[in-house]
Amino acid sequence: MPVIVNEKDGSSFVQADGDTILRAALRSGHGMAYECSAGGCGACVFDPVSGDFETLWADAPGLSPRDRRKGRMLGCQTRACGDAVIRCSTSVDYVPPIAPRRRRLRLIGTRQVTHDMREFRFSGDGPADFLPGQYMLLDLPGVAGSRAYSFSNIANAQGEWHFIIRRVDGGAATQVLFDELRIGHEIGADGPYGTAYLRSRSPRDIVCVAGGSGFAPVLSILRGAAAEGMLGERRAHFLFGARHVRDICGAAELAELPGFVEAGQFVPVVTAPAQGEVWAGAEGYVHAHLGTSLPRPLAEYEFYFAGPPPMSQAIQELLMIEHKVPFAQIHFDRFF
Template sequence: MSEQASITNQKDGGTFAQAPGDSILRAALRAGVGLTYECNSGGCGGCKFELIEGEIETLWPDAPGLSERDKKRGRHLACQCRAVGDIRISASSSAEYVPPLLPRRQAARLASARDVTHDIREFRFVAEEGADFRPGQYAMLDLPGVSGSRAYSMANTPNDRREWHFQIRHVPLGQGTQTLFDRLEVGDEIGLDGPYGVAYLRTDSPRDIVCIAGGSGLAPMVSIVRGASEGGLLNERRLHFFYGARSPRDVCGEDFLRPLPGFGERIRYIPVVSLPDEDGEWCGATGYVHDQLEQVLGGPLAGYEFYFAGPPPMTQALQELLMVGHKVPFGQIHFDRFF
């Protein structure tokens, strides 16, 4: 475990401390410094920086977020590097990445788990110190026997019961999900670090809300709907919830929305299946979920606030549709990239 170090960013002249065990990125965010990032897991490449002076330790040399071209140019990923002694870096930062709540480490114990679908399970943890986060954010979980942290989005909303709920899809051969699904038992302890993420619910927007989820992207979208409902945002606005599934048996989400006030009126649920069964039992929308937006919403899409989470092809298609096809301002589009 690394010793405490001082990190200076020559782009903005700011300095922050790195505590033992933290990456450069986590140290910055914990200090309230808005280094650019998204996944915090080495996949998106949003936290690239250049080392100007000093020594660093690379935690994941083969992280996909860093190309060979990046390496030749001397770039690194702040989420996958630690300072070894005091260093000076050149890293992008922006006010929009300053965390609304400073992330913190704490222990949490598994309280319960239940199946949502054949391959998605909801895990409920009770943390030692609290559950303060913004709807739509995620936490980094340190699981027993698993090297490196895993990022999972919360499905619930901040609460005084210290509960953190995660709806997680089982990934074949995935070390994190194998531990969660097959080895972790009620009462077992994990490490929880959060909150992280910039795709959280904006409460100051007057626009109707559109949530689009695919796969285990369900969790942050459910959190956003719950947050909007609890915060009274849906007293005057409408919310459209699209869920993209591969097959009918993958469809989920409605059970979490139905208990909310205004479901069926101000909250509308639209499931979309890309590969319906040949027996023809599926009677809902088919195709890709992003193709349903224009048909269901109608009118200018620039009049909505968009949140989405899901597989990279889905999020990429949505970005192109909204920003290129419909000129939706970037400030109305909220997502965190995961790979």
């Protein structure tokens, strides 16, 4: 198995069969910088120093034209073909709190959540061990590359892994998930990954913002907060950005969360009602309602958000530039 040396800090790790450089690094406890694991964000970019490399997705959008000119590569889309030396950024913040591992998951149930979002429940051997808000990389039959899906449930001894997934028109993975996968079918999975997990030691009130299927990790975070008895001592505010009224969901799941009715606030925001829809609630972009929905200065909260990259960008700018929220209080996943 190839040994990869990171010239920047002298550390080394082994790349097991089938692993990318990023997965090998994280699996062996190295904090290689990353975010999406899906070729979209560019956070895991590295400089190859010596050795041969195989690129899995040559057109991955996470590499900028400048990166390409400089010969840089994405850790999540590259394998070393033998021993290799690289230069990449690392930090303890990226060391996985739970070592990711590969497993087979069997589909045991589905439930329609909205007209285009469905909950998929899988079962695997052993306990389901992950932190609220993390994600798994799923390998679907006939689909090139893995896809990241956030957990919507919380860790459990029964070995159940739940996801809430939105159907994407023309999307390769979602077509298999929605139209071809049947109860009892098995898929490959690797995880948990992700750094936007619940900070249960934070004393601050929680603010969650979801855009569309960003509902999945936010639900996991709120479920985690409820299970750890955090609601009550802390308040939780959940702003849900939906394109139209028919895209809103969450009220039923939140009503079941111990403590949310007393300590929580749910603010659905509709970008613009579709023709014929009646809506008396908040309208516009979800981030525009953060300032008005929260009773205290924004710098006093712990923020979690997930959804489309433009939503994430708008929230980051609002929090960091306008409201000076420390970066350590901001946790997010962009759904590339």
